[in-house]
Amino acid sequence: MSTTALSASAAPRRRPKDRRKLGDNIAGWSFAGPATLVILGFSLVPMAWALALSFTDSDLMTAGRNVGLDNYRALLEDPVFFQALRNTGLLLVLYIPTSLIAGLLVAVLLNRKVRGIGFYRTCFLVPYIVSATATGLLMGFIFDRDFGLANGLLAKLGLPIQGLLSSPSQAMLVLTLIFFWTRFGFSVVIYLAAIQEISKEVMEAASIDGAGRWSTFRHIIVPSVRPMTVFLAVWGVIDALQFFDLVMTTTKGGPANATVTIVYYVWQLAFTYSTAGYGAAVAYVLFAGTLLLIVAGLLVARRRAATT
Template sequence: MALTFAATPRSAAPAGHRRPQSGRRALSRHLTGWAFAGPATLIVVGLSLFPAVWAFFISRAKWNGIAPATQVGWQNYQRLAGDPDMAAAAQHTLLLTALFVPASIVIGILVAIALNQKIRLIGFYRTCIFVPYVASAAATGILAGFVFNPQFGAANEILRNLGIPAQQFLESPGQAMYIICIIALWGEIGFTAVIYLAALQDIPKELIEAARTDGASPWRIFLHVTLPELRPVTVFTAIWQTITALQLFDLIYTTTRGGPLNSTQTVVYYIYELAFQTQRLGYGAAAAYLLFAVTLLLSALVIWYGRRRGTEAF
């Protein structure tokens, strides 16, 4: 009598026998990943959250960094509301932001369109545009100080050759902030150009070809096809450049140090003077938290406006 045994394939094994092994593998992968990323994450979180929380407690105290702190509640914030120096610094910061952000977006789009063409040495041109962004902002400020020097700077030399009177540039209260904006644009255009260049290359070519087939001119294609496709990138760039303008410090420190006559004293530089030059750490921390609140509010408004217009950038 022959006995027949039915072989059970491996795939027919009960699912309960496989789940523990797959669960262990997944757990092992997660633990391995956190073993690599965990220490760095703890360091980053510790170096960002702990100072922020500590600065909030400092902002509610009167402290010079040496003597014991005296708790004053919200008095530092109340004093900021009536501080004329803080108001002047806020005006300078708003002027810089209003000049810098739109100009960086417009110039970034134009440069990105130029770099998106199929011409010889295009990789070299793209590298040249991005180099100023990679360079240190402090080094850029020091170099700009020589370029815009009223006595022997290259900028005035060019103006003299063109028959234009020499200018004071960074030594003029009426010109210094505009020169700071030009220097900041020089260093940041590479970033916006690269962002917009990547966005231009992601636009479906079928849309542009369809518009050309319908007889649309290059200007209409740019206005009705390219720009709408760039809206999410524009929202992101506007927020990023706004934060950059509000937190601009290194260029001002290496060029004018808030002068002349405090005409380039921004909020960040005013906070630096309060905290590290006059040792008013509590008052400076309160000003820093006020700047953080304004930055957060502006970013939220831009994101809300973008989503209301149907632009999802985040």
């Protein structure tokens, strides 16, 4: 049989496969298409618009004029911007390791079969799912300098009254504590799910070999949940760099800009000071910094995984 005849006889066999593949593609895009349009419409397009806005002096009411890189140069001489960077950096340094370590330890404790364990697990998750606005209003009352429950308790214990949210040196620390309390449950739930996926045979083998609780935790649990640790670290960085709602409902950046974060400063620039172009420049600096932190963290985690 000639080559031409072979190709002619093989062609009809490929056509049904091609049609099936085309049908699968159409079916797939019919489901993914709307979500793709939503992502493009509400994420990528606004990002491109904000990038263009960062090169103007627009106030959101008018188009503004093109100022080139002036907005980015002005950042280098903006003391409030550097104060916001310090506040956000303090939040990151305090929150990320604390949430990871405490989340893992509590997850280990909650992985036991004791009476009422479901209630205890729920107690740690509730602060995460409660409205941030409600949490902020409640915490603003608890940590109020004059009428708050925190200072009332200190007074009953004979301890001096603290400034708390009214003190420039304490306000950011108190907000970090509140932020930890509201986000802590998420780390616990993720770690608890990862621990429950560890093979029971492995845990039993370690027990038979005489491994104690600390050895089991260090050599089995910690390595097993390492992927979740990387995920929670990345998630925590993104979450902390977007810290806004609690600032808005408690201190509004005060006192004396002691609790101004990057996102709150962007909001102030755009909607309070009517300098949306400059605010967009700050937002893109935040985006670039977030991206660098995430990429660096993933590279470090990959290198450690390759060496172990």
